[in-house]
Amino acid sequence: MSEEKIYKGIAASPGISIGQAYLYTRKQIFINTKVLSEDEIEAELSEFKNAIEISRTELTKIHNIAIERIGEKNSKIFEAQIEILNDNYFFNNVLSRIKREKRSASYVFNDEINKLGGTLLTSDDDYMRERFADINDVKNRVVRNMNREKLVSKVEENSIIVAHELSPSDTILFSRRKVQGYATDVGGINSHAAIISRALRIPAVVGMKVISKFVIPGQTIIIDGFEGIIILNPEEKTIDNYEEKLRAYREQEKKLIKFVYLPNVTLDGKPLELTVNINVDDEMELMRNLKECGIGLYRSERLFIDRGDFPTEAEQIEEYSKICAIAYPKQATIRTYDIGGDKLLPSSEREPNPFLGWRGIRICLDREDIFREQIRALLIASVKKNMKIMLPMISSIEEVKQAKIIFNDVRKELDRKKIKYHKPTPFGIMIEVPSACMLADELAKEVDFFSIGTNDLIQYLLAVDRNNELVADLYQEFHPAVIRTLQSIVTSGHKSNIKVSICGEMASNSIAVPVLLGLDIDELSVTPGKYPEIKQIIRAIRYSEAKELIEKITTYTTETEIRKEVINFYNENVKPYLK
Ligand code: PEP
Ligand code: MG
Numbered sequence: 001m002s003e004e005k006i007y008k009g010i011a012a013s014p015g016i017s018i019g020q021a022y023l024y025t026r027k028q029i030f031i032n033t034k035v036l037s038e039d040e041i042e043a044e045l046s047e048f049k050n051a052i053e054i055s056r057t058e059l060t061k062i063h064n065i066a067i068e069r070i071g072e073k074n075s076k077i078f079e080a081q082i083e084i085l086n087d088n089y090f091f092n093n094v095l096s097r098i099k100r101e102k103r104s105a106s107y108v109f110n111d112e113i114n115k116l117g118g119t120l121l122t123s124d125d126d127y128m129r130e131r132f133a134d135i136n137d138v139k140n141r142v143v144r145n146m147n148r149e150k151l152v153s154k155v156e157e158n159s160i161i162v163a164h165e166l167s168p169s170d171t172i173l174f175s176r177r178k179v180q181g182y183a184t185d186v187g188g189i190n191s192h193a194a195i196i197s198r199a200l201r202i203p204a205v206v207g208m209k210v211i212s213k214f215v216i217p218g219q220t221i222i223i224d225g226f227e228g229i230i231i232l233n234p235e236e237k238t239i240d241n242y243e244e245k246l247r248a249y250r251e252q253e254k255k256l257i258k259f260v261y262l263p264n265v266t267l268d269g270k271p272l273e274l275t276v277n278i279n280v281d282d283e284m285e286l287m288r289n290l291k292e293c294g295i296g297l298y299r300s301e302r303l304f305i306d307r308g309d310f311p312t313e314a315e316q317i318e319e320y321s322k323i324c325a326i327a328y329p330k331q332a333t334i335r336t337y338d339i340g341g342d343k344l345l346p347s348s349e350r351e352p353n354p355f356l357g358w359r360g361i362r363i364c365l366d367r368e369d370i371f372r373e374q375i376r377a378l379l380i381a382s383v384k385k386n387m388k389i390m391l392p393m394i395s396s397i398e399e400v401k402q403a404k405i406i407f408n409d410v411r412k413e414l415d416r417k418k419i420k421y422h423k424p425t426p427f428g429i430m431i432e433v434p435s436a437c438m439l440a441d442e443l444a445k446e447v448d449f450f451s452i453g454t455n456d457l458i459q460y461l462l463a464v465d466r467n468n469e470l471v472a473d474l475y476q477e478f479h480p481a482v483i484r485t486l487q488s489i490v491t492s493g494h495k496s497n498i499k500v501s502i503c504g505e506m507a508s509n510s511i512a513v514p515v516l517l518g519l520d521i522d523e524l525s526v527t528p529g530k531y532p533e534i535k536q537i538i539r540a541i542r543y544s545e546a547k548e549l550i551e552k553i554t555t556y557t558t559e560t561e562i563r564k565e566v567i568n569f570y571n572e573n574v575k576p577y578l579k
Pocket of ligand 1: 297299338432452453454455456457503504505
């Protein structure tokens with residue numbers, strides 16, 4: 001019997017889970033060599049056809065994006081890869097071999113591709129030899145698509161996923177198998193996989209460095225998402241302790257729910273709007289329990305991540321109307337696609353620096369057709385008059401002006417076609433890039449509201465990758481530069497009489513709430529699981545004391561001093577009033 005081992009990482013999503021480890025290795029290509037029984041053949045054939053179809057869709061999308069970015073000529077490789085998938089002779093040959101030899105699709109496909117590649121590999125022509133890599137790439141994609149379904153379906157309920165890395169789509173995909181926890185070697189607290197874990201209320205610990213090397217599939221594992229701890233082979237008494245902790249946590253959650261029905265106002269009568277961020281369907285369910293709660297951030301790219309492609313206009317209208325109906329009579333702030341960074345599909349091409357690359361509004365303005373379609377769908381769904389539209393990753397005035405031209409054009413088109421929509425639908429932007437902070441005075445004159453994305457703002461301001469566990473200590477919400485920047489954004493917004501909200505994860509950090517209140521932020525948009533607790537905190541603070549806190553910390557020059565003061569304030573002025 002192996003002994004209990006404790007490992008420390010970064011707490012990314014609160015909660016405790018005890019279960020069996022499932023080791024997820026994305027890069028490994030698994031070729032199933034087993035001989036099939038007669039009644040397995042039909043399913044194998046249809047799985048193969050399905051994998052070809054998915055691979056074709058992925059490659060077509062990559063091809064289109066590649067044409068946009070590197071031109072038609074340089075994108076021929078993807079065309080050639082799609083041609084392989086379109087080769088009927090090749091395809092039918094694989095199908096008849098599966099039937100005849102009763103071997104798995106991945107086995108036959110791998111064998112046929114190797115034959116094809118073999119002739120290229122032995123060719124005298126350098127160019128032909130290089131094409132081998134391209135063919136191999138297609139093989140890996142198709143086999144991966146065949147295995148992906150098998151990998152996921154093999155996950156038993158209540159498993160805890162251990163992986164080197166998880167993408168946001170992996171996180172969502174696994175949650176459909178009711179997994180109980182995530183532990184990864186890499187990743188930071190504000191990676192999108194971590195945000196999605198919190199949204200799904202699945203405990204997660206990230207930045208474990210090499211945990212995926214130690215875990216044996218099926219091993220018992222405890223995830224403590226409060227402390228950022230993983231325990232392998234826990235002893236009986238450790239399991240008992242954790243079960244007790246879990247019971248206490250659930251009790252506390254039940255107590256908090258009563259705050260949902262009380263107003264968002266401080267002890268001395270200052271209101272602070274409280275809304276929620278929506279990433280996944282489960283959060284909409286959770287919202288139904290929150291009385292009259294608006295949406296401060298709906299990440300529309302979830303539609304794209306979920307399906308692996310852009311949704312149609314009709315699907316978007318349906319979704320956005322549903323979002324507005326759920327939030328009604330409160331606001332529903334819908335953000336246009338923020339694709340890129342770590343929000344990629346498994347098939348997306350990697351950029352050397354994706355967070356500094358083709359992302360958010362940049363993609364929207366380059367792919368105007370997609371952006372126009374989204375704006376049109378949003379406006380058509382705005383008839384309940386509670387929608388707000390928000391643009392991500394703004395870094396210049398030109399971007400806002402260009403987006404506004406498209407926005408106004410779409411409005412004219414709808415007027416012409418006599419399609420109903422809410423004409424004064426507010427149009428705002430995220431402030432999350434340092435250049436936008438510097439231009440906040442001017443940007444405030446162009447838009448109806450600001451929403452600060454602290455997740456990105458902190459990473460860009462401090463030059464600290466939000467996904468990189470090696471620099472996680474340097475990702476500091478209470479860095480003096482962050483506090484001063486937040487203050488200056490609020491001042492710029494209020495000078496032009498527009499509201500300033502925060503929809504980054506800092507708004508969901510309990511000890512940061514007095515700071516954000518004292519900085520005169522108008523609205524906090526938080527992860528729904530934290531909504532009752534944040535409301536309880538707002539109701540326990542005095543605005544006048546939060547202002548004094550800001551007076552003090554804006555004179556400090558180090559993060560250590562500010563953090564110490566903020567923690568003291570929380571312990572003395574907030575904690576005693578939480579019941
Ligand atoms: C942010 O950057 O704070 C934000 C809310 O946007 P996202 O996390 O989706 O990048
Ligand atoms: Mg962001």
